[in-house]
Amino acid sequence: MDVVEDFKYLLNSDISNLSKNKQIKYFEELETKINEVMDNKDIDLDIFEKLLNVKKQIMSKIYNLKR
Amino acid sequence: MSKKNKQGFLKNTNKHKKERFRLKYIPTDKTYQNKRHTTFIALDACIAIDMVKVINGTAPIKNSPKYYYALKKLLDRSVFGKNHLYNKKGDVVFCLLPHVKKELSNSEGEIFESMKKFVENQMIDLTVDVSYQINFSKKVDRLSSQYCDLGYFIGKDFSPTVDSLIVAEASFFNLTLLSRDKHICTDFHDKNPERKIFDIRRINRKSLCNCFDGPQAEPRRVESLLKMLDYGNPPKIMNEDYLLSETQKVIWLINTNSYPSYAKLTGGVQKG
Numbered sequence: 001m002d003v004v005e006d007f008k009y010l011l012n013s014d015i016s017n018l019s020k021n022k023q024i025k026y027f028e029e030l031e032t033k034i035n036e037v038m039d040n041k042d043i044d045l046d047i048f049e050k051l052l053n054v055k056k057q058i059m060s061k062i063y064n065l066k067r
Numbered sequence: 068m069s070k071k072n073k074q075g076f077l078k079n080t081n082k083h084k085k086e087r088f089r090l091k092y093i094p095t096d097k098t099y100q101n102k103r104h105t106t107f108i109a110l111d112a113c114i115a116i117d118m119v120k121v122i123n124g125t126a127p128i129k130n131s132p133k134y135y136y137a138l139k140k141l142l143d144r145s146v147f148g149k150n151h152l153y154n155k156k157g158d159v160v161f162c163l164l165p166h167v168k169k170e171l172s173n174s175e176g177e178i179f180e181s182m183k184k185f186v187e188n189q190m191i192d193l194t195v196d197v198s199y200q201i202n203f204s205k206k207v208d209r210l211s212s213q214y215c216d217l218g219y220f221i222g223k224d225f226s227p228t229v230d231s232l233i234v235a236e237a238s239f240f241n242l243t244l245l246s247r248d249k250h251i252c253t254d255f256h257d258k259n260p261e262r263k264i265f266d267i268r269r270i271n272r273k274s275l276c277n278c279f280d281g282p283q284a285e286p287r288r289v290e291s292l293l294k295m296l297d298y299g300n301p302p303k304i305m306n307e308d309y310l311l312s313e314t315q316k317v318i319w320l321i322n323t324n325s326y327p328s329y330a331k332l333t334g335g336v337q338k339g
Contacts, residue, residue, distance in 0.1 A: 035173040041180035049116050060228040
């Protein structure tokens with residue numbers, strides 16, 4: 001559960017002072033990190049689902065920045 | 068007294084004439100009657116996770132017994148079983164949309180370990196052919212922006228979410244999207260919950276009329292999907308032109324009920 005809260009904190013961090021490209025890079029690296037945590041065979045599916053919701057938000061941010 | 072024509076049919080509406088003709092001249096083959104039409108369904112990631120929980124036996128059934136019972140019923144009707152065994156009596160095929168695949172994949176494009184077995188054995192991967200990808204992305208983006216213009220699938224910061232892309236992809240392929248997300252399906256707390264589905268169908272009808280013909284698919288919850296399969300009229304035509312040729316072949320084999328039961332799924336998860 002701490003993992004989920006950590007990623008939520010990183011997702012909602014204020015990075016508006018960064019340029020658009022740097023923001024995209026930030027979220028892409030965050031997505032890579034969350035993928036590493038989720039790619040575990042023994043992960044609890046409830047935690048997996050919570051991480052997936054965070055990942056969806058990250059993907060949405062990247063999509064909107066790239067539009 | 069009603070007049071009769073030369074064939075002996077009463078001169079009523081055409082409907083009655085067709086019904087009598089059908090009963091008299093079409094052979095009543097029992098196997099033809101018993102075979103149900105195969106319906107292709109796109110799964111949202113949350114539903115796929117719940118299905119894995121049901122298969123593993125770790126589903127919290129006591130929390131919502133009706134929902135998990137309905138999921139179990141749907142799993143039993145799947146054409147592909149647990150170890151990719153072909154179920155001839157099955158009439159439902161689960162499909163993996165491109166954006167749902169991205170959600171369930173790691174950075175190298177491989178499905179996460181916890182979902183791999185279910186996705187590779189029981190789902191068909193709808194990867195778009197490379198030559199159509201740009202065209203497909205443009206159409207999906209256009210659809211998604213039209214949904215967002217009406218205020219649907221928008222996040223907390225009033226920007227479009229990935230849900231709009233998933234609904235757009237399902238609409239493009241004409242697949243019923245199965246989800247339990249209130250942002251995707253009807254939200255019961257809305258004043259007019261059916262309005263969303265009505266608006267989505269209207270946009271789809273206008274934007275996709277050149278892609279295919281026939282009844283349009285829409286996002287549904289599990290109970291609503293089962294009712295549609297048993298009593299309703301599910302969408303029958305899938306828009307598969309943009310898919311890989313191997314996937315199209317698998318779909319054709321399933322539709323003609325000639326999928327070899329011993330063969331491994333060739334149109335399964337594609338790497339990269």
